[in-house]
Amino acid sequence: MKKLRTSIDAQELAITWRILRSSSITLAGGAIALGFLVIALSVWISGNAILPYNVYTISPASTLQAPSLAHLLGTDDLGRDIFSRILAAAPIDAEVALSVVGSAVILGLILGSIAGYVGGRVEEIIMRVTDVFLAFPGLVLALAIASSLGPSIFHSILALTPVWWPSYTRLARAETLSVKSQQYVEASRAVGQRVRHIILAHIIPNIIPDLLVYATLDIGNVILVFSVLSFIGLGAQPPTPEWGLLTSQGESYLVSAPWYPIAPAVAILIIAIAFSLFGDGLRDVLDPKVRGLFS
Amino acid sequence: MSEAMSETTNHRSVLDINDLTVAYKTFNRNVVALSNVSLDVPRATIIAAVGESGCGKSTLGLSIIGLLQRPPAMVTGGEIVFEGRDILKVREAELSRLRGTGISMIFQEPMSSLDPVYTVGQQLTEAIEVRENRKQNRDYGPFERTTAHHESHNLASRLLGTNNVRGALNTARRHYAAGAVEALRNVQISDPERVLDKYPHELSGGMAQRVMIAGALVERPSFLIADEPTSALDVTTQAQVLSLMRELRDVVGTSILFITHDLAVAAQIADQVIVMYAGEIVEQSSVKEIFQEHLHPYTEGLLNSFSSKYKDEGTMEAISGDVPNLKNLPSGCRFHPRCKYAMEKCRLEHPEIRETHQRHKVACHLIS
Amino acid sequence: MQEQILEVRNLVKYFPVRGGTIPSILRKEKLWVKAVDDVSFMVGFNETLGLVGESGSGKTTIGRTILILEPPTRGEILFKGEDIVKFGDENLRLKRREMQIVFQDPMSSLDPRQRLRDILLEPLKAFHDYSKNLDQTKLMTETLASVGLPEDSLLRFPHQFSGGQRQRIAIARALILNPKFLVLDEPTSALDSSIQTQILNLLRRLQQDRKLSFLFISHNVNVVKYMADRIAVMYCGKIIETGRSRDIIEKPLHPYTMALISSVPQPDPEKNISVEQLKGEVPSAVKVPSGCRFHPRCPFAQDICKQVQPELIEIEPEHWSACHFSLSFKH
Numbered sequence: 002m003k004k005l006r007t008s009i010d011a012q013e014l015a016i017t018w019r020i021l022r023s024s025s026i027t028l029a030g031g032a033i034a035l036g037f038l039v040i041a042l043s044v045w046i047s048g049n050a051i052l053p054y055n056v057y058t059i060s061p062a063s064t065l066q067a068p069s070l071a072h073l074l075g076t077d078d079l080g081r082d083i084f085s086r087i088l089a090a091a092p093i094d095a096e097v098a099l100s101v102v103g104s105a106v107i108l109g110l111i112l113g114s115i116a117g118y119v120g121g122r123v124e125e126i127i128m129r130v131t132d133v134f135l136a137f138p139g140l141v142l143a144l145a146i147a148s149s150l151g152p153s154i155f156h157s158i159l160a161l162t163p164v165w166w167p168s169y170t171r172l173a174r175a176e177t178l179s180v181k182s183q184q185y186v187e188a189s190r191a192v193g194q195r196v197r198h199i200i201l202a203h204i205i206p207n208i209i210p211d212l213l214v215y216a217t218l219d220i221g222n223v224i225l226v227f228s229v230l231s232f233i234g235l236g237a238q239p240p241t242p243e244w245g246l247l248t249s250q251g252e253s254y255l256v257s258a259p260w261y262p263i264a265p266a267v268a269i270l271i272i273a274i275a276f277s278l279f280g281d282g283l284r285d286v287l288d289p290k291v292r293g294l295f296s
Numbered sequence: 297m298s299e300a301m302s303e304t305t306n307h308r309s310v311l312d313i314n315d316l317t318v319a320y321k322t323f324n325r326n327v328v329a330l331s332n333v334s335l336d337v338p339r340a341t342i343i344a345a346v347g348e349s350g351c352g353k354s355t356l357g358l359s360i361i362g363l364l365q366r367p368p369a370m371v372t373g374g375e376i377v378f379e380g381r382d383i384l385k386v387r388e389a390e391l392s393r394l395r396g397t398g399i400s401m402i403f404q405e406p407m408s409s410l411d412p413v414y415t416v417g418q419q420l421t422e423a424i425e426v427r428e429n430r431k432q433n434r435d436y437g438p439f440e441r442t443t444a445h446h447e448s449h450n451l452a453s454r455l456l457g458t459n460n461v462r463g464a465l466n467t468a469r470r471h472y473a474a475g476a477v478e479a480l481r482n483v484q485i486s487d488p489e490r491v492l493d494k495y496p497h498e499l500s501g502g503m504a505q506r507v508m509i510a511g512a513l514v515e516r517p518s519f520l521i522a523d524e525p526t527s528a529l530d531v532t533t534q535a536q537v538l539s540l541m542r543e544l545r546d547v548v549g550t551s552i553l554f555i556t557h558d559l560a561v562a563a564q565i566a567d568q569v570i571v572m573y574a575g576e577i578v579e580q581s582s583v584k585e586i587f588q589e590h591l592h593p594y595t596e597g598l599l600n601s602f603s604s605k606y607k608d609e610g611t612m613e614a615i616s617g618d619v620p621n622l623k624n625l626p627s628g629c630r631f632h633p634r635c636k637y638a639m640e641k642c643r644l645e646h647p648e649i650r651e652t653h654q655r656h657k658v659a660c661h662l663i664s
Numbered sequence: 665m666q667e668q669i670l671e672v673r674n675l676v677k678y679f680p681v682r683g684g685t686i687p688s689i690l691r692k693e694k695l696w697v698k699a700v701d702d703v704s705f706m707v708g709f710n711e712t713l714g715l716v717g718e719s720g721s722g723k724t725t726i727g728r729t730i731l732i733l734e735p736p737t738r739g740e741i742l743f744k745g746e747d748i749v750k751f752g753d754e755n756l757r758l759k760r761r762e763m764q765i766v767f768q769d770p771m772s773s774l775d776p777r778q779r780l781r782d783i784l785l786e787p788l789k790a791f792h793d794y795s796k797n798l799d800q801t802k803l804m805t806e807t808l809a810s811v812g813l814p815e816d817s818l819l820r821f822p823h824q825f826s827g828g829q830r831q832r833i834a835i836a837r838a839l840i841l842n843p844k845f846l847v848l849d850e851p852t853s854a855l856d857s858s859i860q861t862q863i864l865n866l867l868r869r870l871q872q873d874r875k876l877s878f879l880f881i882s883h884n885v886n887v888v889k890y891m892a893d894r895i896a897v898m899y900c901g902k903i904i905e906t907g908r909s910r911d912i913i914e915k916p917l918h919p920y921t922m923a924l925i926s927s928v929p930q931p932d933p934e935k936n937i938s939v940e941q942l943k944g945e946v947p948s949a950v951k952v953p954s955g956c957r958f959h960p961r962c963p964f965a966q967d968i969c970k971q972v973q974p975e976l977i978e979i980e981p982e983h984w985s986a987c988h989f990s991l992s993f994k995h
Binding site: 348349484486500501502503530531532533534535536538557558559560561563564566583584587597598599600601602603604605606607611612613614615616618619 | 712718719826827828829856857858859860861862864865868883885886889890891892893909910923924927928929930931932933934935936942943944945946
C-alpha cells in the first residue's frame, strides 16, 4: 500500500500564506474559487434544501420574470428561479471538474513518474501513447467519446478524462527528470534504496506541488469544456441544472429575457477566471526566489 | 567624514566610496547588506575584497557599477564618487555611458555575460566600436547594437542586422573590427582568428574568461570590478587569468576591485586587501601587512583556514560557529560569537573602523 | 590476504557521445567520451587516498563508478577482495551498506521535503535486515552527536540548516550504517572557507575514531594535502603520478604535477606563482591526444611523447609516474 509521507512545515505554510495574501488578484480569485467549492459542498450535503426555491417545480404563472427581490436573477421559461438553479449546478460542475482533474493528476503522476524515472522502453511506450492522445484536439476528442457513449454527466467525465491526463503525464515526466538529476536521488541510490521506494518517497512528493498548481488552473478549464458539452446537449440533461445547459436553454430568449442565458454564462466566466487567477498566484508560491523574498 | 578622508587620499583616486549603506527589502523588514563601507581606490591599483558568504562583497561590486536590482535593493546612505560625480545619483542613461569604458565588470560565470547568439568576434567588435565612437564623442544610447544602425528597408538585412547579407550568412567571411584579433592575442589566445568565429558555448571556461578580459582590455576602463573571476576555473587556468589582470593594471592603468573568497588568490594578485564580514570592512591594509601583521581576529581565523599543513602535521584551527545570518546579526561586534578573544565589550559595543598606523585600518576593540 | 579495502584494476568508463552535428547513426565510428581510461589504484585500511585533478580529469567519474552508481565499461573493482563489478543487482545493493559517498553540493544532496529524522532513517530502512535489531533512535542521536549536530534538529527540514550543517547531515547519513569506506567527492568545495576547515577536521576525527578509509576527491591541492596519506594525480582520464603526499607535493616527477603544484596560490604575497605557466587548454576527452595525453602542453615534450603512451612506473620507492623522462626529474 502506498504510504506517502508528505511532511508539513509550519514555517513554510506561513510563507505560502504571505505570498498568497500579497496579491489582491490572487486573493480575489482564491476567495471566489473557495466560495464556489463551499457552495457546491453545502448544496450537495443539504440535497438542494438550502436553496431559496425548488429547482424542479414548474410554475407556469411566473415564467420569464425579470430579476427582482423575490427572484434575484429572474425566472426561466418554466417559472423556475434562475438563481437557485445556478447554485444547484455548482455541485455538478464541481463533481465533474474534481473527478476529471483528480483522475488526470493521479494517472499522470503514476505514468509520468515511472516513465521519467525508469526510462528506456517503458518510457517510450508510455510517452508515445500519450502523444497519440495529445494529437487530438481536446474538444473534438471529448465530443467524439461523449456522443458515442450517450449524453449523461457520468459519460462526460469518461469523455473528458482522456483529454486531460496526457498533459499531466508529460508534466510529471518532465518534473521527474529534473528531480532525478538532483543529488539527493543519487544519494538515495547510494544508500541502497530500491527504485520503488525512491519514486514513492523522493520523486512523487517533489513533483506533486507543480502538478497541483497545474490542476488548480485546470479546474476552470474543465468546467468550461463540460459546459460546452452540456450546451451542445451531450452533457447534463434537462431538467438537471447545469450552467452550459441553462445557457443553451435560454439562448432563444436572449433578446426577450436576457437574464436567462446571460446569468449562467457569466457564472461560467467568473469561475473559470477565478481558478485561473488563483492558479497563477499558486505558481508564485512554488517559485523559490519569491519564497526567499517572503521568508 | 568625506572631507577628512579626501585630505589623506591620493588626489589621483579613481573611485571614492564614502559611508555606503545598502539594504534589501524583504517582506517585513530591511536586511542590511553593506554598512558604512568606505574605500578609496588609487590609480593602477588592485584591491582584493575578501570574505565569505553574506559579507557583502558582491553587493559592493554591483553597487559601484549600478547593477543592483532596485527594488528589492536600496541604497540607504553614502556616495560613490567617480570622475567627480556621485554615480549613485546619476540617471540610468548616463550611467550606461560610463559602463564599459569608465567602469567595467566581469563575473564568475563568463558564459552568462556573453550573448549566445553572437560570435566572439561580433561581441568584441561591438566593444571596439563603442570605444571608437565614444572617443569621437558620438552619443550612444544604452543598448544600441552598434553594428546594425544602417537604415535599410530590406527585410533580410533588417533580420540579420547588417547590410552585408552575404557576409552575415557566410561564416568564413565575417567582417570584424581590426582590433579584435589583436585583443585576443593580448590575452594569450593562440589562434585568435579561429576563436573569433566561435560562439560562446563552444569555448571552455578559461577561454571565455579570457575573452571577457580581452573585451575589458579593449575598452580600457578606468575601473574594473572582477567578481570571483577565477573561482570557476582550474588552478592552472587561474594562474594565466591572474597574470592578465596584472597586465591590465600595468599596461592600461586600470584599477581593479578583485572580489574573492580565497585569501591565497588575493595574496597573488592584490596590492591592497579589504577583509569583509557581515556587510562591513573589518580590516584594510596593504597585502603584505594583511598577511604578516594582521590585526583582526577574523583575518587571523581566515588565514588559518588557508594554511597548508600535511595530514600528519596536526590540526588546522577552525573558526567556530557559522557565517552570520544577515537577518539576525549579533549585537555589538558582529564577529564576537565566533571570536576566541571576545570580551564583554565586544558584545555590547560595535567597534568602528579606525586607522591604526599608516594606511592600516581595523574595526576591533582589541586594538585601540 | 587483504591489505587493501579497495583495489581498482584497469578501470575504464566511456560515455557515448550524444548530439553533435552529425547524428550518431551516420558516423562511421562511434565516438566516446573517455572519462576514465585504464586506471588502477588501491586504498588501504584506515587510510586516505587523495585523488587530485582539474576539470576533465575524470576524478568525479571515478568516485561514482567505484560505487557502481555508473556501471563501469571495463575493469575490476575489488572491495575487501571481492570484485563487485560481477555482482548482481541485489548483492550489489547489499554491499552498498559498507561503502558510502558524500557528495559535493550540500544543497541538492538532501531531499528538501524530508525532515532530518527521515533522511537518517532512510539508510536504515533500506537495510531492514541489518537494522531491525538495532535501537534506531539511539543510533540516530549518536550519529548526530558524532557530527556535531544537536538532537533537537531531528524534526527540521534541510533549508533550515546552513551549508556546513547540511554537509554534516550528509556525513551522518553516510555513516549511520557504519561503513568502513567512504568516497568523498569534493565535500567542502561548496562551503565557505572557515566552514571548510571545520568539516575537514570533523572528517579527520571521524576517520580516527572509526578507523575509516577515504577516497578523497578534490581539485584543491591544499585540501588534499591536509587530508591524504597518499595522492594520485589525474589528467585527462588517467593517473599520471601517485605516491605519498610529501613526495608528490615536494618532489613531483611528472611535468603536469609540477605545473599543478606551482600554480597553487600560496597565502603568502612574497611567494608568487611561477611565471612559467601552462599554455593551452585541457584536451577534449573525445579526441584524446596521441601518445602521452599531456604532450601538447608539456614544456619538455619530445617526439617519443607524441608516439608512445608512457606507463606508470615506480621511479622512486612508492612513487610512481607516467612520463618518459621522470628519471631525469629525480631529485
